[in-house]
Amino acid sequence: MxxxxxxxxxxxxxxxxxxxxxxxxxxxxxxxxxxxxxxxxxxxxxxxxxxxxxxFQKMIPGLPPTWVGLANFKSVLSDSLVILSFKNTLLFVGLCLVFGYLVPVVVAIGIMELRRGQGFFRLAIYMPNIIPGIALYVMWLWMFDPAVGLLNQILGFFHLPPQEWLLAPKTALFSLMLMATWAGFGATALFYMAGLSAIPEELYEAAEIDGAGVWQRIRHITLPALRPTMTIMLLLQILATVQVFQEPFVMTAGGPNNATLTVMYQVYRYAFVYFEFGKAGALGFLTFLFLFILSFLYMRYSRIAHSEEV
Amino acid sequence: MSKKLLTCALLALCLVGATVTARPAAGAETVTLRVAIPADTPENKSAIEFELEKIKRFEAAYPGIKVVPVHYEYNPQTFAVAQAARSAPDVLLVWATEGRVMAEKGWLAPLDEYLKTWPKTSWINPDAFLPFKVNGRTYGIPYDGYVKHIMYNKKMFLEKNVPFPRLDWTWEEFIDAAVKLTDRAKGIAGFAPMTRGGEGGWMLTDWIYQAGGEVEEFRDGKWIAVFDSPEAIRGAQFAKDMKWKYNVLPANWSQGYMDVFNLFATEKAAMVPHGDFTVEWVINNFKWDPKDIGLAPMPKGEGPKGRQAGVQGGTFHVINGLAAPAVRDAAFKWLDFERWSDDGLESLKRDIEERRKTGTYMAMLKYPVLNPNVGYQKKEDELKAANPDVCVIWPADLRMYLPKTGHTEPPIEAQKLYGEVLAPVYQALLSDKNADPAELLKAAAAKFQKEVLDPLNK
Incomplete structure (x- = not known):
C-alpha cells in the first residue's frame, strides 16, 4: 500500500x-x-x-447521408456549366493579374516617389476598402448603367462609343474585374508601400550619386527589394480571385448568358438553389485541390528560383 | 462523518430518482410542436400577438400539445440550414414553387391521410392543390394563390392617352401601349421584365405559354423538353423584339425580381409583371395612391395557339417531413384549428385596425383558394368591402378572370430550368441583336434533355 x-x-x-x-x-x-x-x-x-x-455523399439536410462513391464528382465534371464556370474563373484570374496585379505596384511606387502629399494619396487609395460590399456593388451598378452611368459619360466626353458593360457577355467579366481592382488595389498598395519604406535610403542616394535615373532606381533597387512581397501577393491574389463569388452573385447573377458564372457561384447554386450539397462539396473540393496544387507548384518554383539567385 | 455523507448522498439519489421517475409519466403524453409565426418586426406586431393568443387557445383545447412559436418566414437558404440543425418549424408556410423539390428531398410530410377525413378539404378548389401534388401524393394545403399578370401606372396611360388594357388584350395592344409609354428622354421604359437570375427563365416561360408553347411534356412514359417548338420560338422572338424591334425595355434591361418594382415605384417603368404582394409594397413604401395603379391579365399571344397565360404561384401550409408521427398529428390539428372560422376573421379585423392606425393599405391581389360558395370566403370579402379605407378591392371581373389565365410551373427541376437554361437564353436574346431564338432554344432544350430529363427517364 x-x-x-x-x-x-x-x-x-x-x-x-x-x-x-x-x-x-x-x-x-x-x-x-x-x-x-x-x-x-x-x-x-x-x-x-x-x-x-x-x-462522396448524397446529403439532404436533416436526413442521414448516404455514400454514393464518386457519383457527385462524375456528375459535376460532366456538367457543361462547371466547365464553363472554370473557364470564366480562369479568365477572371487572368484579367485580374494583367490589370489588378500591376496597378498596386505602380501606384505604390508612384506615391513613394512623391515629394509631397503622400499621406493624402495613401488615404485616397485606401478609401474604396472602407465602403461596405453591397454599397460598393450598388454604386458600381449605377456607374455601369448604359444610359446614365458615369463610365459611359466619361467615354462620351472623349467622343468614344458607349459600352454595355455588364449587359454584354463580352464585357461583363472585364467590368467585374475593373470594379474588383478599383475596390481592392488600395489595400495591396499599402503592403507594397510598407515594403518600399523598408528599403534603406542610402541605396537610392548611392544610386543617384552614380547617376541612376528614376527608371534605373526602380528597376535595380525597388523591384528586387519588393520581390518577396510581390511573390506572396501574387499567390494571395490568385487564391482570392479564383474564389470570386460576391461580385457575380450581387451584380449579374452569373449572366448575361452565363458570361460571369464562376466556380464558387456554381458551388453556391448547387448548395442553396438546388439543395445538392454533395455536388457542392465535390466542386468545392476540386477547387481546393486545384488551388492547393497551384500554390504548391508556385511556392516550389519560387524557392528554386530564389536559391538559384543566391 | 463518512457514513453521514453516504447516507445523505443516498437520500439525495433517492429523491432525484423519484422525481425523474415521476416526470416521464406526465411528459410522455406531451408533444412539443414548433410553429412558424411571422418574423419579429414592428410591422408584424399585431399578427404576432394574434398568433401568440391563438397558441394559448390551442394549448387549452389540446392539453397534450405544447406549442413553441418560432419566428420564421421561409426562404430556401435558411430552410436548408435550419433542417440540418433540426431547428426548422414543424409546421410552416412555403412558396408554391418549392413543392416538388421539397417533397422529393423528404422535407414534407404527405397529407393525404389527413385530407381524406378533413371536412374542410371539400371547401378548397381542387386545382389549388396542384403545385403540391407530387407523384400522386399531396404535400401542402393552399393558403393563397396568384397568377402572374401586368401592373401598370394609370397616370402614365392617361398622360399618353393610351387606353387602359382590356381583360382580353393581345400582344399587339400590349406592345402598342408599351411603345407609346416609353419615353427615352425621361428614362421611362414602357415595360420592365425580370431578366436576371432564375427570374429571367421564369419570365420567359410566360411568353412561351402565351404563344401556346409548353416547356416540359410527359409523352409515352418519358419527360421531353419541348421549349424548342414553333410556339416557344415565337414567344422568345416576342421577348427579343421588345428590345431590338420596339425598344420598350429599360436601357439597363438586367433586372431582378424587386428591381422592376423599384423602377415602377419610381416611375421609370410604366408596366411590370406582377405576382401578388408587390403592389402592396409599392403603395405602402412609396406612398402611392392605389387608384393610380392598374392591374391586367397577361396579354394573349400571337399565332393559332396564342392564349393569355401567366405562371401560377402562391403559398402553402406544409408539415415538416422530419417531424415524428405524433408531431405531424399535432401539426395537422394546428393547421385545422380556427382555420377559415370566425376566429380567422377576428385576426383579419385586428390587422385592418392595425393598418388603419399606421396608415397602410391591405392591397395584395390574391385569388382565394376556397370555393366561392364557402361561407367564410363570403364573410372575408364582406369584411374587406366594409373597410375600403384600408382594404384595396381590385376589380371583381379581373379577380374572376385571372385564374383562367394561370399556368402551372414545369414539374421537373423548375429552378434549374429557369436559372441555368432559360435565363441564359433570355439574356442572350437581349444582349445580342443577331441572336437566333430558334437556335438558342434548340440548343438549350437539347442540353436540358440530355443533362436533366434523360437521366430521369432512365
Whole structure:
C-alpha cells in the first residue's frame, strides 16, 4: 500500500515536473494559441474536411447521408456549366493579374516617389476598402448603367462609343474585374508601400550619386527589394480571385448568358438553389485541390528560383 | 462523518430518482410542436400577438400539445440550414414553387391521410392543390394563390392617352401601349421584365405559354423538353423584339425580381409583371395612391395557339417531413384549428385596425383558394368591402378572370430550368441583336434533355 502511494507521488511529481518544463519552454505561449486554433478548426479546417466528405455523399439536410462513391464528382465534371464556370474563373484570374496585379505596384511606387502629399494619396487609395460590399456593388451598378452611368459619360466626353458593360457577355467579366481592382488595389498598395519604406535610403542616394535615373532606381533597387512581397501577393491574389463569388452573385447573377458564372457561384447554386450539397462539396473540393496544387507548384518554383539567385 | 455523507448522498439519489421517475409519466403524453409565426418586426406586431393568443387557445383545447412559436418566414437558404440543425418549424408556410423539390428531398410530410377525413378539404378548389401534388401524393394545403399578370401606372396611360388594357388584350395592344409609354428622354421604359437570375427563365416561360408553347411534356412514359417548338420560338422572338424591334425595355434591361418594382415605384417603368404582394409594397413604401395603379391579365399571344397565360404561384401550409408521427398529428390539428372560422376573421379585423392606425393599405391581389360558395370566403370579402379605407378591392371581373389565365410551373427541376437554361437564353436574346431564338432554344432544350430529363427517364 505504502509502495503504491509512493509510486503515485513520484508519478505526480514527474508529471508536474514535465508540466513545469513544458511551460518554461514556451508551452504557455502555445496555450495562447489555443483559442485561435479552435476557431480555425471549427470554421476553416473542419468545413474543408467536411466538404470533402460531402463530395462522396448524397446529403439532404436533416436526413442521414448516404455514400454514393464518386457519383457527385462524375456528375459535376460532366456538367457543361462547371466547365464553363472554370473557364470564366480562369479568365477572371487572368484579367485580374494583367490589370489588378500591376496597378498596386505602380501606384505604390508612384506615391513613394512623391515629394509631397503622400499621406493624402495613401488615404485616397485606401478609401474604396472602407465602403461596405453591397454599397460598393450598388454604386458600381449605377456607374455601369448604359444610359446614365458615369463610365459611359466619361467615354462620351472623349467622343468614344458607349459600352454595355455588364449587359454584354463580352464585357461583363472585364467590368467585374475593373470594379474588383478599383475596390481592392488600395489595400495591396499599402503592403507594397510598407515594403518600399523598408528599403534603406542610402541605396537610392548611392544610386543617384552614380547617376541612376528614376527608371534605373526602380528597376535595380525597388523591384528586387519588393520581390518577396510581390511573390506572396501574387499567390494571395490568385487564391482570392479564383474564389470570386460576391461580385457575380450581387451584380449579374452569373449572366448575361452565363458570361460571369464562376466556380464558387456554381458551388453556391448547387448548395442553396438546388439543395445538392454533395455536388457542392465535390466542386468545392476540386477547387481546393486545384488551388492547393497551384500554390504548391508556385511556392516550389519560387524557392528554386530564389536559391538559384543566391 | 463518512457514513453521514453516504447516507445523505443516498437520500439525495433517492429523491432525484423519484422525481425523474415521476416526470416521464406526465411528459410522455406531451408533444412539443414548433410553429412558424411571422418574423419579429414592428410591422408584424399585431399578427404576432394574434398568433401568440391563438397558441394559448390551442394549448387549452389540446392539453397534450405544447406549442413553441418560432419566428420564421421561409426562404430556401435558411430552410436548408435550419433542417440540418433540426431547428426548422414543424409546421410552416412555403412558396408554391418549392413543392416538388421539397417533397422529393423528404422535407414534407404527405397529407393525404389527413385530407381524406378533413371536412374542410371539400371547401378548397381542387386545382389549388396542384403545385403540391407530387407523384400522386399531396404535400401542402393552399393558403393563397396568384397568377402572374401586368401592373401598370394609370397616370402614365392617361398622360399618353393610351387606353387602359382590356381583360382580353393581345400582344399587339400590349406592345402598342408599351411603345407609346416609353419615353427615352425621361428614362421611362414602357415595360420592365425580370431578366436576371432564375427570374429571367421564369419570365420567359410566360411568353412561351402565351404563344401556346409548353416547356416540359410527359409523352409515352418519358419527360421531353419541348421549349424548342414553333410556339416557344415565337414567344422568345416576342421577348427579343421588345428590345431590338420596339425598344420598350429599360436601357439597363438586367433586372431582378424587386428591381422592376423599384423602377415602377419610381416611375421609370410604366408596366411590370406582377405576382401578388408587390403592389402592396409599392403603395405602402412609396406612398402611392392605389387608384393610380392598374392591374391586367397577361396579354394573349400571337399565332393559332396564342392564349393569355401567366405562371401560377402562391403559398402553402406544409408539415415538416422530419417531424415524428405524433408531431405531424399535432401539426395537422394546428393547421385545422380556427382555420377559415370566425376566429380567422377576428385576426383579419385586428390587422385592418392595425393598418388603419399606421396608415397602410391591405392591397395584395390574391385569388382565394376556397370555393366561392364557402361561407367564410363570403364573410372575408364582406369584411374587406366594409373597410375600403384600408382594404384595396381590385376589380371583381379581373379577380374572376385571372385564374383562367394561370399556368402551372414545369414539374421537373423548375429552378434549374429557369436559372441555368432559360435565363441564359433570355439574356442572350437581349444582349445580342443577331441572336437566333430558334437556335438558342434548340440548343438549350437539347442540353436540358440530355443533362436533366434523360437521366430521369432512365
Amino acid at each position: 505504502g509502495g503504491f502511494s509512493q509510486t503515485k507521488v513520484h508519478a505526480a511529481l514527474g508529471s508536474s515536473y514535465q508540466w513545469a518544463r513544458l511551460m518554461k519552454n514556451g508551452g504557455l505561449g502555445l496555450l495562447f494559441l489555443l483559442p485561435a486554433l479552435c476557431v480555425f478548426a471549427m470554421f476553416q479546417w473542419c468545413p474543408i474536411v467536411y466538404g470533402l466528405v460531402l463530395g
